[in-house]
Every structure is written in structure tokens, then in C-alpha cells.
Amino acid sequence: MRGEKMSGREGLLLNGEQDQVPLGEIVQLSQIRGDRNRVTTALKDSILQEGLLYPPIVASVTPALLEEYIGFTNRTWGGDANFDDFADRLRLDGNYYLMVAGHTRCAAVEELINEGALPADIEMPVKVVKMGSVMDIVSVQRADNLHSAPPKEREAMAIVELYVWGLENGSWSNKKEFLNSQSSQNINITRGTLRDALHYANLPSRIRNFILGGAIKYSVGVEMGAGVPIMLDFFAYKMGFSGFDDSAINEESKRQIELATEVFLDRLCIEIVSGNRSTGKNRSILESRVLIRNELERMKGVMVPVSDEPLFTLQEPPSQIIDGEIRNLRRALNDMTVRHASGLLSDMIKGQEGLLGSDEVDSLLEKLKSAENYEYQSLGGIALSASI
Known part of the structure; x- marks a missing residue:
């Protein structure tokens, strides 16, 4: 799943504004996606010594879009999260910050806070990108994977979400059309990679x-x-x-x-x-x-x-x-x-x-x-x- 350039929705990664925000104000859907991240001591040491060199990416989304995305992830991964669970994270501009890339870095910061190495109210640097649809969100997650070489299981999750959302909304009607669509964007996802990702998605x-x-x-x-x-x-x-x-x-x-x-x-x-x-x-x-x-x-x-x-x-x-x-x-x-x-x-x-x-x-x-x-x-x- 590697490509040389990004265009369209994936180009959202190239834009965005910098912000500082407490970790507790960011909506993370790890509990739905089963997104348990491996945090290394080396990563935590690096954050303590040098800070976050690559800020996580958050999407600025409307309440309606957040509710739609929560419903989608519930359907895809068998979750039961409720939109109302995140009511306290609504920002003054009426939008939410949704974590879309950098989950492991956020998990490392959270561990450091729990260990007392960082203050609980510390503000974390983030890159904020405005997104208007679920397709924007899943496309950016996939685009981030193109350049960050994540573990296969995390790559699989991004592939599954993109594939399933496209099926639900008529962007493609079968696996072949999906693979052809990705190939036209210089993104190489093989039939075997997609098959394995869908098998992985079967797991509780x-x-x-x-x-x-x-x-x-x-x-x-x-x-x-x-x-x-x-x-x-x-x-x-x-x-x-x-x-x-x-x-x-x-x-x-x-x-x-x-x-x-x-x-x-x-x-x-x-x-x-x-x-x-x-x-x-x-x-x-x-x-x-x-x-x-x-x-x-x-x-x-x-x-x-x-x-x-x-x-x-x-x-x-x-x-x-x-x-x-x-x-x-x-x-x-x-x-x-x-x-x-x-x-x-x-x-x-x-x-x-x-x-x-x-x-x-x-x-x-x-x-x-x-x-x-x-x-x-x-x-x-x-x-x-x-x-x-």
C-alpha cells in the first residue's frame, strides 16, 4: 500500500493549521476500533526529551459528521459508542477535534501523564484539518499510512474502513472496483492484502x-x-x-x-x-x-x-x-x-x-x-x- 503522491482528499494532509489542545479534549474512537497501540519506552523518552516532533493530525468536524462517523465505526467494528459520550468535548467554534492520525503518539502522551511524567493539563501540539465527510476521514487515515509504514494490522483497519464506506455509499460495488479505484490513484493494494484485511475485520x-x-x-x-x-x-x-x-x-x-x-x-x-x-x-x-x-x-x-x-x-x-x-x-x-x-x-x-x-x-x-x-x-x- 505505497504510492508516490497524494491528490484530492489525501491532499488534506498537506494543509491544516497548528494548535495546542489538552489530550482530554480530543475525540478518540480507540474503544470502538479496537485500536490498542503499542507504546515503546524509546518513544516516551523521545517525547520527554524532544517533545512531539510530528504532531498528531486531528479533524475538525461538525457534530453531525462526528455522529455519522461514530455510527459507521460501530457498524464496521461492532462497537456500541454513543455520540452523547463526547458532549463535553464540543469546542467553542461548535466543532469537535477527532483524532485521525498519530494514535500511538497520543497513547504515549497519555501513559506519560498517568505515570506523572507530564502534567495532566498539558496541551499537546496537533495539526488541525477541516473535513466535511466520512470519506475525507477514512481517506486521510489511508494517506497517512502511505507514508508512515504502520504495522500490518493498522494498515488493515484503514483499508477496511475505506472499502466498507465506499461500498455503503456506492463508490464501488465490489472488491475489483475498489482495487481498480486505488490503482488509478497510484496506490497498490493487492487482492491478498484486501482479503487479509477483511479476514482481520471478522475478529471480535x-x-x-x-x-x-x-x-x-x-x-x-x-x-x-x-x-x-x-x-x-x-x-x-x-x-x-x-x-x-x-x-x-x-x-x-x-x-x-x-x-x-x-x-x-x-x-x-x-x-x-x-x-x-x-x-x-x-x-x-x-x-x-x-x-x-x-x-x-x-x-x-x-x-x-x-x-x-x-x-x-x-x-x-x-x-x-x-x-x-x-x-x-x-x-x-x-x-x-x-x-x-x-x-x-x-x-x-x-x-x-x-x-x-x-x-x-x-x-x-x-x-x-x-x-x-x-x-x-x-x-x-x-x-x-x-x-x-
Whole structure:
């Protein structure tokens, strides 16, 4: 996704005015987009010593445009943010400042404020660009990626938002037209890059956060995302439906099917990070997808059964299915805390609070801390570190 020049909407990046604004007055939609940024010590040290050499870019948007963009990101990424949540950030000119580029720099400033290294009311330099449409916003995000070489997962998010918004508004009607449109602007997005980005977009936000936080490789996340439609059908069948597209599925059933799928993927991530699943050439993830697909096809009567015994009984109560998946997740978490020690695992445990509750998360963190102390002592004071 590289080009040599910007024109049209992308040229907005070349314009704009400088401003100073407290971080708390900028609207950031990280909670919707699953936009968890990796902040390095080097970046924070640089900010403390030299300031922000490259100010983040914010869009000056009307209330109507902000509400429209929030609705779009909710639809695209499965968020539930409300426009009213940002009422206190309305500026005197009647517009909002919306973060569109420089999220990692803002995250670094926020960490420095939380650590007491910067005052809470410090004003941050920003470049302000006036934007009049959602297409302006997503185009500028993509244009920023052309020149900043972001991680693949962040590039994927910009591609998905641009592609989906164009579909919704008739700028293109299929993937081929989208790719041709980008090519005409000297922007090279391959079919494989778009395919992988759309697979990544299939993932629940909590799973995307594992990737954005560095615990899971983007390529592994893409393979998991490719299997999400199969998993949704799998759990829909377990709950007695003909598939995830069954018209009999109401909103509550849809939520239960999606939750079961999310917990299943969550456990898969835990096993990968703890070393219980090999990801060499993504083989383990592919095998998991094939297992689910084979069982699903066997249930549909499309293929010869792969085993004499079914993996489950049809029409299990949804609560029983979800409880079973959560039990599997708990087993994986407990096994991980006993056998492994890693900062990545600590972050992943903290990510379970919404599902398991704070008390259980605190207990798991204590177990992990005990495992870390044991490994440190058993190695004569040399601590282990693990990464994926």
C-alpha cells in the first residue's frame, strides 16, 4: 500500500493549521476500533526529551459528521459508542477535534501523564484539518499510512474502513472496483492484502486487541478471522439453528452465538501465547478451522462423518454452550499461569475482566506472579521472557 503522491482528499494532509489542545479534549474512537497501540519506552523518552516532533493530525468536524462517523465505526467494528459520550468535548467554534492520525503518539502522551511524567493539563501540539465527510476521514487515515509504514494490522483497519464506506455509499460495488479505484490513484493494494484485511475485520474487538498489543501475530489473526464464519455457523448449529444466517435467529441468539465464538477464539489465543499451540506456518490455526468445518459439514449431511461420535449433541441450551466454552478458557488460563511467565500473558489476563470479573482476574494475575518468581529463582535469578 505505497504510492508516490497524494491528490484530492489525501491532499488534506498537506494543509491544516497548528494548535495546542489538552489530550482530554480530543475525540478518540480507540474503544470502538479496537485500536490498542503499542507504546515503546524509546518513544516516551523521545517525547520527554524532544517533545512531539510530528504532531498528531486531528479533524475538525461538525457534530453531525462526528455522529455519522461514530455510527459507521460501530457498524464496521461492532462497537456500541454513543455520540452523547463526547458532549463535553464540543469546542467553542461548535466543532469537535477527532483524532485521525498519530494514535500511538497520543497513547504515549497519555501513559506519560498517568505515570506523572507530564502534567495532566498539558496541551499537546496537533495539526488541525477541516473535513466535511466520512470519506475525507477514512481517506486521510489511508494517506497517512502511505507514508508512515504502520504495522500490518493498522494498515488493515484503514483499508477496511475505506472499502466498507465506499461500498455503503456506492463508490464501488465490489472488491475489483475498489482495487481498480486505488490503482488509478497510484496506490497498490493487492487482492491478498484486501482479503487479509477483511479476514482481520471478522475478529471480535478483544481478539484484535491481542494482535494490536503484540501478543498474536497479524498473520495468525488473519487465519483466525478467515475461520470466523465457520465458527459462527458451528455454534448456531449447536444452538439448534440451520446456520448463522437462519432467519429465526433473534438479537439475543445472535449475541450468544457471537459470544461463544469470541470465547473459543480467546482460548485459542491463550494457548498460542502460552506455547501450547504451534503457529509454524499457521498450521495449528488451519487445523482448528478444518476440524470445525468438517464437523459442520458432517452435521449438514454433506460429507461422510469424520468420526463415529459427534462432537456435541444438537440443540444444546445456549447458556450451557457458553458456560462450556468459558470452562475451557478458564482451564487454559489456569494452565498458562502455572507453567508460563510473560508480560504478554499478564496483558491477556487483564483483557478477560469483562468476561470473568475483576476478582478472578486478580487471582489469575497472582498465580502468574508466583510462576514468574518460581522461574526466576529456579534459573538462578535469570528471568524468562516469551513473545509470539
